[in-house]
Amino acid sequence: MTAEMLAFAGVAVVLLASSLGVVLTPNLFHAVLYLAAALVATGVVFLLLDAPFLFAVQLLLYAGGVVTIVVFAIMLTERLVGASIKQASRYLINGALVSAAVFVGVVGFLVQMPPVGPRPPWPDDLTVMVGRALVGAFAIPFELLGVLLVIVLVGALYLARSES
């Protein structure tokens, strides 16, 4: 049991527990908080995968931005407390079955995977590489992303404008 394995196990438990919390708790606000926990746990997974830059991005954008947006949306739609879980959800069994089936399908592919060797090292610092790539090989997608964000901004503003 290396330190890495312990860390992975711990993060995995937290991630799974908070994910289950997101989908099972009847109180929507609690669900959002569970989501925040899940997002942070994912960030830690990124850390374990030697991607500290992504850890930072995840915390900033997801755990910070997305959670905030969702909280605002919940408050605006004024339905904080749903009924008990049986009424808050429909057809639990069907959903569970389908989800389990998808999981089994994916795992079926996983077990057929040929074994992969140990992690090769990154040639350079990841952040530097990412930076270089953003203005190099991935410059065009980067610019397009900017355009997309502008469009989304305008669209969201338009959709959510007041009715006057």
Place this chain on the structure above:
Amino acid sequence: MPLGAYLALAALVFAIGLFGVLTRRNAVGILLGIELMLNAVNINLVAFGRFHADLAGVMFTLFTIAITVAEVAVGLAIVIVIFRVRRTVDADHLDLLRG
């Protein structure tokens, strides 16, 4: 940890997210489920990128995060508009597409 462990973790989170999308009644709850699914995808991407020393995995994840944020913004804007119009965000009542 072998690659498979990360992939299995991601698959599990994905399945849990799918369960949330399928069973939640509240529209915002459905969006939360979608968030989980996207998260799982990101884990997958980074894991593959790391184990093949391919920067594309990381870059892809970066863009995915950005786009997801945008999608959440627009999605919630839509939910707010629906709420204004229909006075409900209960997914059972949003059946205007019924044929």
Place this chain on the structure above:
Amino acid sequence: MTPRVGSATLALLVLGLPFASFLLLAVVRPLRRSAPAAAAVSIAAIAGSLVTALLTMSGAAPLAAQQSPSTTWSWIPADGGPMATVGVMVDDLAMTMLLLVTLVSFLVQVYSWAYLHDEPRTSLGRYYAYHSLFAFSMLGLVLAPTFLQMFIFWELVGLCSYLLIGYWYERPSAARAAVKAFWITKLGDLGLVAGIVMLWSATGTFDFWTLFQMASLGSLPVEALPLIMFLIYLGAVGKSAQFPLHVWLPDAMEGPTPVSALIHAATMVTAGVFLVTRAFPLFRLTPDLLTLIAWVGAFTALLAASMACVEIDIKRVLAYSTVSQLGYMMAAAGAAAPEAGFLHLIAHGVFKALLFLGAGVVIHVFHTNDLFRMGGVRGSPWIWLPFVVGTLALSGVWPLPGFFTKEAILAGVLDARLLVPFAMLSVAAFLTAFYMFRVVCLAFFARPHHAGHAHPRVPGLMNGVCWVLGALTLAMGLQQAFFSGHHEISGPGWLPGFSLALAGGGILLAWAMYQRRAIDPARVARALGPIEWMARRRYGLDGLFAGLYRGVLLAFARLIGWLDRYLVDGVVNVLSAWTLRAGDRVRRLQTGQPQDYVYGVALGTLLLFVLAQWGLR
């Protein structure tokens, strides 16, 4: 007499002039709307055809033994030579018919100008257009070198007959008569086309000359030949009004009188006789069929003559007379004496046209067709003289053409040992003379029922044409009597006397009954009781046809209609109903709730997983 062949170019000109006239009148509307211009165009064209026909006849060259009188161009191509050709066959038979058709057409068209003077100007143009088309069709039929071409023109002639009988189409009786004519002749045409096709499939050719060569060499496949020739004969039965397809001819009198003169006396109805005469080398090979033709012809002659005796309408009498004479011609062909039949055809064409046009004069004077309302023009010989000449010719009195031709036919029939047909034809000859003089007595000489017709006014044009035809009849008769020493068919010595006696007897009886009132017609009618009763009702044949039509054809049509509605439409309707219902059911998949769609996507993904796993194996 050596066979001769005429110039093909001239023949095409004869054919082309009326066609050009028809095209002009059909296409150029202002020309058609102006009656004088239309008449001028049509009459000029037919006059040109007449002159060209005369030129063709006079310029004819002798025909070598193996030379074909046809000039043809290939039409429908096929491997190993054309499948069908078009062209002209300008032999003696065709040239004589050309002359007859163009002459009578010309005279009738001129006569029509005066007879139909009261018609609205615009429809007269239509009348002349139809006349031109008819001339073209009949000439094409006569000049046809192949069965196929003859059939095409045969049908065209039938169409023209329909158009002209139904000329006054606002009259329901005229419209019905036109349709009836078309229908009944069509029945015969079914046989004709079947026969032509069967002949082609047996021999591979439509061409007359080729078939005649094959027949004379004995290389004609004879197995189905009687059936084929019988089917072809059926076409002649329809067109030439033989029993039982004669019922259309009396009704066809609904058309204008000049039309009856042209189509139903001189030209169209003779097409059937022409067909049999033209194809006689083939008919000669089926002697049993020839006997049948002779019997049917003789029977038709007798039957029609009996119906003519009790008719009141002058045109109907002449119509039955035509049917009767057509029976004579067919009987001659059946007795293997087609030349006699053809001579009678030519002579009959001229004097029957004369009789019809003369009847037109009388109808014009008295404004009625009813015989019993006419009479009292004994003092105006310029009216009745041509008609009486025609009547004498028809009755078979020397020295007019009917005498010679009828004697030739009787001789031929006797020669072929067809005794019962001979008897029938003899009785028919007696009746012919009787009913024709009945008409003459009632229409011209009888005491008038009302005064006021002492000096009848007849348009000069109409009368003039009748005189021309009368003179022509007389000339033909004199030519036969004195200038042609060679009689192809001469019977036993007692025959001329016998036929004259028949004619004389009929005339005498008619004079006694209707002029002198020595014998009361009513008592004679009672004496002949049942026959007279049946004759008045046309022997029920019209009713039979109507009943068959209603019973068989309409019932069949109703059956087909039922099948169409319930089976064909039914299948389509069922399929469409099922489609709609299935669509309704499938529509329920679209609940409109987003999560259900996500289920769909998830299930689709699972399906993809399964397929991928299966593919990996």
